[in-house]
Amino acid sequence: MLQRTRMARIARKPEPPASPRATARRPAPPAPPKRPRRAWRWLRWLVLLTIWGGVALAGLLVFLTWDLPRTDLALTTTRRAGVTLEATDGRIIATSGDVVGDIVRLRDLPAHLPAAVIAIEDRRFRDHFGIDPIGIARAAYVNFTTGRVAQGGSTLTQQLAKNLFLTPERSFRRKAQEAVMALWLEWKFSKDELLEIYLNRVYLGAGAYGVDAAARLYFGVPASRLNLWQSAILAGLPKAPSRLNPRSAPEAAAGRAAEVLDAMADTGVITARQATQAAEAIRIPPRPSRDSGWFADWVMDDLGSRFPGNADLVLRTTLDLRMQAVVEARLEALLAGPGQRARVGQGAVVAMEAATGNIRAMAGGRDYRSTQFNRATQARRQPGSAFKPFVFLTALEAGASAQDPVADGPLTLGGWSPGNGAWRPRGEITLEEALAHSVNTAAVRVLQRGGGARAAIETARRFGLPGPFQRDATIALGTGEVTLLDLTAAYAPFANGGLLPDPRGLASARADGRAVPVAPPASHRVTTPEAAQAMRRMLEAVVARGTGRTAQPPGGRAVAGKTGTTQDFRDAWFVGLAPGSGAGLVIGIWLGNDDGSPMVDVAGGTLPARLFRDILEGLAQSEPPNPPGGG
Structure with missing residues (x-):
């Protein structure tokens, strides 16, 4: 027991403290350094992020650019071939396809045209690198504060990139591609070159690409002759070419031009007074012809x-805009007045030079915007009685002559008896009188004298009338x-x-700026000069004392023509010969309804003859005065 207690004390006896010398010989191990290891970790992450960021950026660029068009092909432009129709005086009357004017250079343009484009589209154009962060921020602020998309942040270079290379699709990818292409354009071209490309390629409505095509289309002048307000109208069109088209929406175009002029004044290009004067001077010309x-x-x-x-075709036509305007105005006035009271719904007019066949005016109906069916060329x-000549x-x-007698009494052929209306038989009248008064029974007898229906059909076809025709005596009354x-x-x-x-209808043509041949006026003989002159005198009698008296214009000018009326007043015709240069004009007129419904007592000698006279009077009134000393 005593031994166990002693051993326990020995076990609990504390160790003696270490001496100072011993402690110095065994220092405590230092703590491991932590800052270098943390810095290395950040550096490693930075390298990884740089590598993967570069990969991601490269992938994004591939994603954005893999389907971009070839820039060389885009700059050479792919578009529909354009056709431009000009009237005899050079004014544009119609376009088809994509119409491109002459290539213009900045040095050839009035300074206010590019200035107007920059003022309204991209005021910082000469300061940015293709993308304008300031403009984007400003547009974002305005759109946020107004609660709507009131401004856009695209630069003129971005617009050019979109127009040249991209589609109008609205998406983030398309906008990113636009930015990439804008940077490329800024690297490839100078600012002046970019502005020239833009002015020559921007779409300005009605199929017109470039300022020269638009200037000729809307104002009838090349871009080099634009005045200040005309330049403002063109500069305002890229925002909405269709909605601001000066032909279809002149008020909207004028309002947009005023905005452009104010922007020019804000940038100091013009003074506020000049902007006001130009806005007040805006006079957008009407379309050369509503129904051409x-x-x-x-x-x-x-x-x-x-x-x-x-x-690209530029075709100079035979259309005379002065005559076309008269035809359109007089036809509409007649249909809206007496024609409406007589239930006349439609009409058609053709005015042609007798010597050359040049069509000087053509109205295929009442309003081209309502229907494009051409009643002058497509309706049969x-x-x-207009067939009787x-x-x-x-x-x-x-062998007959105009003074030969022919019976005008009743006639029956195979159960058919043609009527003479209000004509009272005289027994015998001359062929000239029979045609002048459109006597049906006499016309049937003249048909028999000339060889019957077959001979008359052959004559008609020789004169360019293919038919179809009835092969019986009714053809004398115009049943074809x-x-x-x-x-x-x-x-x-x-x-x-x-x-x-x-x-x-064509007088000359240019293809891609080079003259190309056009068939000259052609004619062929279909009767002798003597027979033609005899018929001319007989047709003059129709107007002088027959059914066409209403067609005689004041002043006693010698005109000729023939009336025509079908059963139940379904069709009414007048074809007249009017004096003029060369052999004069032939003016053909038809009145009726598309559904063939009858008119109210409208014969060829009433409203059609009256319209012929109205057109001649309108042409006489619209003739430009002779210059001093002229003949």
């Missing part, structure tokens, strides 16, 4: 066969079918010494 679309459609109908290839209708000509060619254009041309030999001209 029918003529344009007729001219363009077979351009592919006449001008094969993909060249019975001509009524070819029946009488056949008799003249068979014709178009107004064909019938008008068929009367030309009566003024042209027996020569039938081919109707034509």
Whole structure:
């Protein structure tokens, strides 16, 4: 027991403290350094982020650019071939496809045109590098404060990139591609070169690309001759080319031009007074012709066969805008007045030079915007008594003369008895009187004298009337079918010494700026000069003392023509010969309804003859005065 207690004490005895010398010989181990290891970790992450960020950026660039078009092909432009139709005076009447004017240089343009574009589209154009952070921030602030998209942040270079290379799609990817292409354009071209490309390629509505095409289309002048307010209108169009089109929306275009002028004044390009004066001077010219679309459609109908290839065509036509305006105005006035009271819904007019076949005016209906069906070239209708000149000509060619007698009494052929209306038989009248008063029974007898229906049909076809025709005696009363254009041309030999001209609408043509041949006026003889002159005198009698007296204009000018009326007043015609340069004009007129419903007592000698006279009066009033010392 005692031994166990002693051992326990020995076990609990504390150790003696270490001496100072011993402690110095065994220092405590130092703590490991932590800062270098942490810095290395950050450096490693930075390297990894740089590598993977570069990979991500490269992937993003590949994603954005893998399907971008080749810049060399885009700059050479791919577009639809354009067709521009000009009137005789050079004014544009219609366009088709993408119309591009002459390439313009900044040095050739009035200074206010590029200044207007920069002022309204990109005021910092000469200061940014293709993307404008300041402009983007400003647009974002304005849009946020107004609660709507009131401004855009795209630069002019970005717009050019979109127009040249990209689609109008609205997406983040497309906007990013636009920025990439804008940077490339800024690296590739100078600011002046970018501005020139923009001015030559920007879409300005109505199929016009570039300021020169738009200037010619809207104002009839090249871009080099634009005045201040015209430049402001063109500069305002890129925002909404269709909605601000000066032809279809002149008030909207003028309002936008005023905004452009104010922007120019804000940037100091012009003074506030100049901006106000230019805004007050805005006078947007009307379309050269409201309804010349029918003529344009007729001219363009077979351009592919006449001008094969993909060249841009500029075609000078035969259309006389002064005459076209008179035809349109007088036709509308007649249809809106007496025509409406007589239930006349439609009309058509063709004015053609008798010697050349040049179509000077064409109205294929009342309003081209309502219907593009051309009643002058596409509608086939019975001509009524307007066909009789070819029946009488056949008799003249068979040996008859205008003063030969013909019976005008009742007549029955195979159970058919033609009526004479209000005409009271006299027993016998001359062929000239029979045509002048459109006596039906006499016309049937003249048909028989000339060899019957077959001979008359042959004459009609020789004069360019293909039919179809009835092969019986009713043809003497005009029971076949014709178009107004064909019938008008068929009367030309009566003024042209027996020569039938081919109707034509083109006078000259340029393909990609180079002149290309156009068929000259062509005609061929269809009757003798003597027979044609005899028919001309007979047609003058129609107007002088027959059914066409209403067509006689004041002043005693010698005109000729023939009336035509179909059963139940469904069609009413007048085809007249009017004096003028060369062999004069042939003017053909048709009135009726598209559904064939009857009019109220409208015969060829009433409203159609009256419209012929109205057109001649309008042409006389619109003739420009002779210059001093002129002949």
